[in-house]
Amino acid sequence: MMVPTRSKSINGNGDGGSNNAKKVMNRGAWTAEEDMKLSQYIETHGAKRWKTIATKSGLNRCGKSCRLRWLNYLRPNIKRGNISDEEEDLIVRLHRLLGNRWSLIAGRLPGRTDNEIKNYWNSHLSKKLVSQREKDMQIHLALSQEMATPPGKTKTPENSPVVVVEVEEEEGGEGKLGEGCLDPNFDVEKFFNFSTEPSCGLEWANMFMELEGDLMMDDRQ
DNA sequence: AACATCAGCAACCGCGTGCAA
DNA sequence: TTTGCACGCGGTTGCTGATGT
DSSP states (O other), rough: OOOOOOOOSSSSOSSTTOOOOOOOOOOOOOOOHHHHHHHHHHHHHHSHHHHHHHHHHTSSSSSHHHHHHIIIIIEEEEEEOOOOOOHOOOOOOOHHOSSHHHHHHHHSTTTTOOOHHHHHIIIIIIHHHHHHHHHHHHHHHHHHHHSSSTTTSSSOOOOOOOOOOOOOOOOOGGGTTTTOOSSOEEEEEEETTSSSOOOOHHHHHHHHHHHHHHHHHHHHH
């Protein structure tokens, strides 16, 4: 897909209102030249003080824009596109646990950015989950009706296995922070141990899935 | 072929937080 | 304690290509 070309140029830069200069900033899509300038500057001076980076690098951009571009596209080890089934599954599970805390979710998926995960959720997963929920609801209703039929008129064999359909209470799926979490008191910091280096693999995922399983069990009780 | 609508995604915006002076 | 700056986060916007009519 082509990169959108935003040609608007306005004074505001959204940088916390800290920039009083009336200089017109570049906005919209980044050019290859701008990317190169930014990368080169950060390579030599480091990714600190974005406002300074923005001015010293010769880019006519606000610091915020530079930061976003670096974090989402230019920094090393960025993975783009092709979110695997495994990653998708993790995103869904983590979202159920954490809600819309995209940066936390992204922090557990090496090479992925919060923006990418947020976009992926909004454009793919939210719809997917809604249709899944509708399906579940239909099954649930059908089973409820069946259960309500008087004894003797039941269509299913007496000893047929009872299918427990779980209709998820995923109110937070539409997006409010913290909603949709299994446990609001879940200690994210403690579990993921953010004091250490961000995980570069998915070894934490097994531990997480075990925990998630426990929480689901508690939830049902 | 022309137009309308949808889907995907890069980028912007506003706000909250942390920290130093 | 207050103030201002820098940063980070989540929500939203708006552009483009794809698809439908």
